[in-house]
Amino acid sequence: MKLTSLLERARRPLLALLGVVTLAASMDASAIPVFARQTGFKCVACHVGGEYPQLTSLGRMFKLTGYTLGNANDIFNLTTNIDRPPVAVMLQTARQYYTNTTPAAGNGSAPSSSFDLQVVSLFTGGHITDNLGAFVQWTWNKYDGNITSGSQYTQSSGIDNTEFRWADRIVGKDTDLIYGFYANNRSTMSDVWNSTENWTSDWIGYFNGGGAQAPGTFLMGSSAQHAEVGAGAYVFKDKTWYGELGVYKSITHGPLSFMTGGATGSGGVPELDPSPYYRFAYNKEWGPHSFQAGIHGMTSYVHNNDVLGYSDWSGSVSTYRDYGIDAQYQYVLDPHYFSAHFRVTHEDMNNVLGMPNSSGLVPTNPTDTLNETWADVTYIYKAKYGAMLFYHGATGSNDTGLYAFTPNGSPNWQSWMPSVFWAPAQNIRIGYMYTFYTQMGGTSGQMAGANNLSAHDFNTSMLYATLIY
Amino acid sequence: MKQITKILTLSAVALALSACSTGLDRSRSLLNPDVSGHTLAQQVCSICHGDVGSNVNGNSVNPTFPILAGQQEVYIVAELQEFQTHHRKDDAGQAMMWGITRDMTPKQMKELAEYFSHQKPLPNPGTAEADPAMVKAGQKIFNEGFLEKAVPPCMACHGANAEGNGPIPRLAGQHADYLYKQLMAFNDDAQREEENEKHHLNSNGDDLERPAGVAMEGIAHGLSDMQKHEVSLYLQSLK
DSSP: OOHHHHHHHHHHHHHHHHHHHHHHHTSOTTOOOHHHHHHOOOHHHHBGGGOTTOBOHHHHHHHHTTTOOBSOOOGGGOOOOTTSOSEEEEEEEEEEEESOOOTTSSSOOSOOSOOEEEEEEEEEEEESSSSEEEEEEEEEESSOSOGGGTOTTOOEEEEEEEEEEEEEEEEOSSOEEEEEEEEESSTTTTOSSSOSGGGOTTOSOOOOTTGGGSOOOIIIIISOTTTEEEEEEEEEETTTEEEEEEEEEEOOSSGGGGGGTTTOOSSSOOEEESEEEEEEEEEEEETTEEEEEEEEEEEEEEEOBOTTSOBOTTSOEEEEEEEEEEEEEEEEETTEEEEEEEEEEEEEEEOOTTSOOTTSOOOSSSEEEEEEEEEEEEEEETTTEEEEEEEEEEEEOOOTTTOTTSTTOOOOEEEEEEEEEEOSSTTEEEEEEEEEEEEBTTBSSEETTTTTEEGGGGOEEEEEEEEEO | OHHHHHHHHHHHHHHHHHHTOOOGGGOOBSSOTTSOHHHHIIIIIHHHHSOSSSGGGSOOSSTTSOOOTTOOHHHHHHHHHHHHTTOOOOHHIIIIIHHHHTTOOHHHHHHHHHHHHTSOOOOOGGGGGSOHHHHHHHHHHHHHOBGGGTBOOTHHHHOTTSOOBTTBOOOTTOOHHHHHHHHHHHHHHHHHHHHHHHTTOOOTTTTOSOGGGHHHHHHHHHSOHHHHHHHHHHHHHOO
């Protein structure tokens, strides 16, 4: 490729990048989002190396004490600090690059040719009373996450991660007990160690080409994201022992439905009967180190679709029993920030034969299993320069109905994702990430059921810039 | 009608939750002047400046956060004021303490300082990892200074056991990483002052990380990076 043509192709991304940097550089350096306005902290206080979403020990305590810490008025005082409005916005401008760009070939029907504004999130929340706080997010996606369906230009907007917490902390000379209750709209949203799905380290809008051939467990992957409401209770004792129990259910009507607004469509959204969720963990902090290890699980009772493919409350129910282990290690002492996460989740599926499940797929086996594995490491220097490496994959029983992209119906897949980023200011991140698929459909070669594409044809990379204000 | 029902239900839920308030004694509000310094120490400060299992004893775990147990009361109040007025601007201080002190009242500062100064400092667990040769070299600097560069013995002001005195902080048992970073801040301030002098500028200390620590500038500047590490390790080992 000629240099001039390369420059021409890079012109738009570079201009957009320049625009974001210029805009951000002209802003007040202390002007930052909801919780930072409330606490007066910089990002680095609660996030590892200043990079969301990974929480430091202080960030965990802030969340576990109900988002209440800080300089905010009680809502019933009916006064507020005009200079600390509890609202924030996040903009993500990005461009994805796909190895295979053939339209409607099980891949590549995604946005691939422009560097544009792809995600806008609005946030509000924080301290409501001394014990009650909230995290409320609303998100607009230009391309939706569902790029493999061929509906690449479907925009979506709706409620995103949303949680209300009531918490109390009893501190004495030799005691420290936090207990609380929450209502949120996705299982694992209550996580404070970034070792379960909702707050994994790659928390960013990413329109990945390989989603449909990379199955995950119901809890970590395809659960009713933001279309369910859960209520739970938790305790955290002596910064050491954590326990949590919750129950989730799909809500489409009534006062709590604002927590699922925009996320409950007419088809394709799993509908849950009351489904229990649990988490137990051990946490240890010494010097600049911290370690966590625990178990997680959820048994989801999910209504199958009707024969026309629509969610069906009156229909039969498939059961997904997920349980697994997860762990985190962190080193937090400026200028070095390091973290590592690991989880493996086992799933036992009880399918209903002859009925399309909530994803519209008709299983061939009455029972199936799936093991999903996730691992990541992050290093950040001076809260400015960072690099990450992720591993994500799954293995399980063959089912030609659920995994039709290979003749033998193998769900097995593996991917690696290196990522680098730079934070020129604490509320700006510019980065590049690349997902390498090394196995799909149990093979690194061609998959007969997916237009003879191979795992590496689904490789996706993204250049992005995010701004939070 | 549906909307009204929704609003009424939510209001009822909110009111019910606010009725479950655990009161001033367990508040984490940094805006309410009625919350006592003692409560703030328990509910807020202890998150970073506390020990595991006994959170309120002022012995921090992560070296990002200084140990406050046994610290001089006068010094704690002075630093809280320095953070509140944004005079003290070292990185970690800015990142956290500017926010913490934003609306703190003099009464709360006094109560907090009193509380932490009365806590018992524990032996620093970091001592076990320190190189004994460096600790020994640090001891020499502490006791004798480094006269080549006109650095006086630390003990002259900070006391024979680095216990501090009024506005002069206790350093004994403090995290070495924290001490080293502060020495670097004083060192950088010395360089800023030199630059200002060269260009005949008077910044009134606005460009300094720790303007109240002006007495430390020459001292920190006179010590090499290695010596700063050594003396920090020695101070950390003191009980």
